[in-house]
Amino acid sequence: MNLRAKLTLFVSFLLLLVIVVVSYNIFVTQKKILTQQISETRSRAFKSFVSMCNEAIKVRDDIQVNNAVKLLVSTYKPSVVYAGYINLNNAVMYASRDEDRNMDSVLKARIKKASKDYIEIYSSLTGEQICEFATPFFFQGENVGTFVVGFSQDKMKEQIDESISIMLSKIKVIVIVTFIFGVLLVYFLGYSFVKPIKILTVAAEEITKGNLDVEIKVNRKDEIGILSNTFNNMTKQIKELDTMKDSFVSSVSHELRSPLSAIDGYCDLLIEYVNKDYSKEQQLKGLQIIKQATVRLTNFINNILDLAKMKANKLEIKKTDADITAVIEEIVSLYEPLAAQQKKRIYSEIKEEIPFINMDIERIKQVVTNLVSNAMKFTKENGNVVLKAFPNSEGYGNDYIEVWVQDDGVGIPKQQVDLVFQKFYQVKEGEFKKPKGTGLGLTIVFEIIKLHNGHVWAESDLGKGTTFKFVLPK
Numbered sequence: 001m002n003l004r005a006k007l008t009l010f011v012s013f014l015l016l017l018v019i020v021v022v023s024y025n026i027f028v029t030q031k032k033i034l035t036q037q038i039s040e041t042r043s044r045a046f047k048s049f050v051s052m053c054n055e056a057i058k059v060r061d062d063i064q065v066n067n068a069v070k071l072l073v074s075t076y077k078p079s080v081v082y083a084g085y086i087n088l089n090n091a092v093m094y095a096s097r098d099e100d101r102n103m104d105s106v107l108k109a110r111i112k113k114a115s116k117d118y119i120e121i122y123s124s125l126t127g128e129q130i131c132e133f134a135t136p137f138f139f140q141g142e143n144v145g146t147f148v149v150g151f152s153q154d155k156m157k158e159q160i161d162e163s164i165s166i167m168l169s170k171i172k173v174i175v176i177v178t179f180i181f182g183v184l185l186v187y188f189l190g191y192s193f194v195k196p197i198k199i200l201t202v203a204a205e206e207i208t209k210g211n212l213d214v215e216i217k218v219n220r221k222d223e224i225g226i227l228s229n230t231f232n233n234m235t236k237q238i239k240e241l242d243t244m245k246d247s248f249v250s251s252v253s254h255e256l257r258s259p260l261s262a263i264d265g266y267c268d269l270l271i272e273y274v275n276k277d278y279s280k281e282q283q284l285k286g287l288q289i290i291k292q293a294t295v296r297l298t299n300f301i302n303n304i305l306d307l308a309k310m311k312a313n314k315l316e317i318k319k320t321d322a323d324i325t326a327v328i329e330e331i332v333s334l335y336e337p338l339a340a341q342q343k344k345r346i347y348s349e350i351k352e353e354i355p356f357i358n359m360d361i362e363r364i365k366q367v368v369t370n371l372v373s374n375a376m377k378f379t380k381e382n383g384n385v386v387l388k389a390f391p392n393s394e395g396y397g398n399d400y401i402e403v404w405v406q407d408d409g410v411g412i413p414k415q416q417v418d419l420v421f422q423k424f425y426q427v428k429e430g431e432f433k434k435p436k437g438t439g440l441g442l443t444i445v446f447e448i449i450k451l452h453n454g455h456v457w458a459e460s461d462l463g464k465g466t467t468f469k470f471v472l473p474k
């Protein structure tokens with residue numbers, strides 16, 4: 001059963017339950033009210049009958065008493081079965097609804113001198129339930145007679161049943177209309193709930209098929225709106241990851257293939273050189289190129305492994321007190337030959353003494369190496385790469401030392417400066433449409449600095465150069 005049918009069924013059931021409970025309650029209260037009303041009417045009728053007769057008896061006007069009796073019976077026919085007055089000598093004045101019936105004996109049988117007011121329900125000889133009101137008549141302090149009026153209980157029941165059945169027929173109409181209206185409303189409301197779910201399902205199916213360009217149009221602010229928005233964000237992220245994956249695969253193949261083909265080519269050359277007795281220098285040059293290619297491969301593989309460790313939170317930091325100045329100078333001298341070869345200049349500029357800090361020396365070397373290799377990569381001929389260090393940080397205060405790797409290279413577009421730390425992110429604009437590398441170096445830098453409770457960021461002017469800065473706590 002689908003969602004809409006379930007909802008409709010559930011609401012119908014609920015509606016029915018409410019209707020039944022409410023109707024039953026109305027029925028019960030209405031019955032109570034009607035019964036009470038009738039009892040009050042009877043009481044009033046009896047009292048006014050008694051007071052009318054009282055006056056007449058006191059002036060011994062039997063005719064008026066008789067008239068009162070007859071009037072009561074005829075007015076409240078068929079509710080009043082009989083009414084009468086009995087005095088001490090069992091003299092009776094009465095009238096009955098059933099004129100043909102001899103009420104004399106009936107009434108006489110009922111008559112006992114009432115010593116006080118009573119209301120009694122009994123079954124008459126014809127089997128009718130009768131509610132009898134009686135009150136004694138006092139004359140000059142003496143109990144000299146009794147007034148009685150018999151009301152028909154059956155007639156009362158009929159009366160109640162009749163007005164309740166009128167009410168029930170009205171309720172019936174209301175109930176049917178409400179029910180039909182309610183169910184229809186829920187059915188159509190259900191549509192507005194189910195429709196976006198159907199759209200989401202179709203979109204999810206599209207994604208499963210590999211179409212990542214789906215977007216759900218949302219203009220509602222309820223839970224379904226939130227779900228749709230989340231869905232759109234999810235699709236966007238999947239798409240981003242998909243492009244990242246593609247660029248990573250192409251970077252990886254390039255990073256693997258180019259050093260491998262260098263190694264392969266130079267191995268062939270070396271074999272030829274050995275066979276043809278080439279000079280030692282020529283052989284050495286070949287070996288150096290092979291060495292460079294293996295270093296590049298090793299670095300690349302290490303980057304990938306480091307990233308995997310970071311993802312699993314397994315990158316370990318072994319801190320010792322160490323000298324950052326020495327690290328910087330070591331890396332500068334390591335890159336000097338390459339810089340000379342590429343007609344670039346690399347140097348350090350450290351004017352103040354930098355205190356020893358607690359750090360993982362190998363990991364910080366990795367950070368500086370990554371930054372320097374980027375700076376070299378993105379600087380043109382005659383460019384400069386400068387490494388600076390300061391004992392205090394301007395932005396983060398005196399609890400930090402600060403290190404800069406500055407270049408006057410191509411720079412990074414403003415909007416992308418903060419993005420370069422993202423996994424696989426590479427600027428693909430301007431002069432560097434196809435950068436060599438994997439986009440992992442800065443991600444690793446970021447993670448290592450984070451593990452040292454430091455901060456790293458970049459400042460750049462497109463076309464003028466970039467400075468990568470990081471701070472480490474003392």
Ligand SMILES: Nc1ncnc2c1ncn2[C@@H]1O[C@H](COP(=O)(O)OP(=O)(O)O)[C@@H](O)[C@H]1O
Pocket residue numbers: 370374375378407409410411412420425426427428432435436437438439440441442443466
């Ligand atoms: N010194 C720099 N000058 C200009 N752009 C840079 C510099 N350093 C990094 N970038 C940009 O940031 C990107 C990410 O750098 P990185 O994570 O080291 O990856 P990779 O060097 O493998 O491309 C680079 O592709 C480049 O676009």
Ligand SMILES: [Mg+2]
Pocket residue numbers: 370373374437441442
């Ligand atoms: Mg890099």
